Each structure stands twice: as C-alpha cells, then as structure tokens.
Amino acid sequence: MSVDVAAVLPTVDEYCGLRIATGLSAMDPVAAVDALPRSRYAVTLREDGRLVGMGRVVGDGLHVQVVDIAVHPDWQGQGLSRMIMEKIMEFVDTLPASTIVNLFADIDWLYQKFGFVVPEHTTGMSLRRNG
Ligand SMILES: CC(C)(COP(=O)(O)OP(=O)(O)OC[C@H]1O[C@@H](n2cnc3c(N)ncnc32)[C@H](O)[C@@H]1OP(=O)(O)O)[C@@H](O)C(=O)NCCC(=O)NCCS
Known part of the structure; x- marks a missing residue:
C-alpha cells in the first residue's frame, strides 16, 4: 500500500461519498460547497488518486474542532x-496554546493517544435535527 498524504481538501463529491461509505451521517452537498473551503485545515489520503481517508479542523483559531x-x-x-491524526496534530501545534x-x-481509542481526554466537569452537547 502506497498512500499519498496531502494537506488539501477533498472535492465535495469525494467528501460526501466518503462520509456515507464510512457510515457517518450524510452531509448536504450544497452546504459542503460553502463549508469545505472554510476549513482551518484538511488532510487527504489517496491511493492511486482515489480518496481513501481524510480529516479536517474547523473553527476560528480561538476554538477549533476536529471533524x-x-x-x-x-x-x-x-x-x-x-x-x-498526526497531520492534524502538526497543524494544532501551530495554534496558540490557549486555543481550545x-x-x-x-x-475514544483513536484520540486518547494524541492527548484528548473526556473532561471531568464539562458536558459536551449536540443538537441533531435530522432524526
Ligand atoms: C475510526 C477510523 C477512522 C479508524 O481508522 P483506521 O485507519 O481503520 O484505524 P487505524 O488502523 O489507524 O488504527 C488506529 C490505531 O487504533 C488501534 N485500534 C484500531 N481499532 C481499535 C479498537 N477497536 N480498539 C482499540 N484500538 C484500536 C489500531 O491498532 C491503531 O493503533 P496504533 O496507531 O497504535 O497502531 C475508521 O474505522 C473509520 O473511518 N470509521 C468510520 C468513521 C468514524 O467512525 N470516524 C470517526 C468518527 S469519531
């Protein structure tokens, strides 16, 4: 296996397709056209040109989220x-230490080894509007 790693965005079709192929929720492609270029950072993995993996960081630099x-x-x-995650952490390390x-x-097994912890006194919440 020879995989190319690049700090570039996937196309909208690739992005939407990979989310579905991996069992993640489907994303609105029209929203993705606007959203993907606003990523703070993106990494794509390709084999023979085909997208096989990805990750992104979104946010404003004070607060960012790995997605x-x-x-x-x-x-x-x-x-x-x-x-x-190694590429994403290289980017995170360029942000101020105060960035959340x-x-x-x-x-949790993937993220714990990069230092992420479940906070003791904070509850993460999300609003799911698509059922
Ligand atoms: C989760 C996902 C990204 C993992 O990708 P992957 O390339 O298969 O994982 P890796 O082969 O890199 O495994 C990463 C590490 O976790 C370990 N690992 C794999 N499965 C594990 C498990 N079930 N429990 C504990 N450790 C595990 C591997 O041994 C490896 O350890 P190492 O880095 O020390 O060698 C992939 O399965 C996926 O895309 N799933 C669907 C989408 C998803 O759930 N995304 C995450 C949303 S939070």
Missing part, C-alpha cells in the same frame, strides 16, 4: 487514521 476523520472501509485497520481544541467522537 470528519474517516478511512474508507477497504483501507481500515492499516494505521491510516493515525497518519491523519474539541471533538465529538463515537470512539
């Missing part, structure tokens, strides 16, 4: 998510 960490099912279990870095995750 859209996804590896295509055919490429899972080969350490690609670690490659994605959050994420919402279905899993």
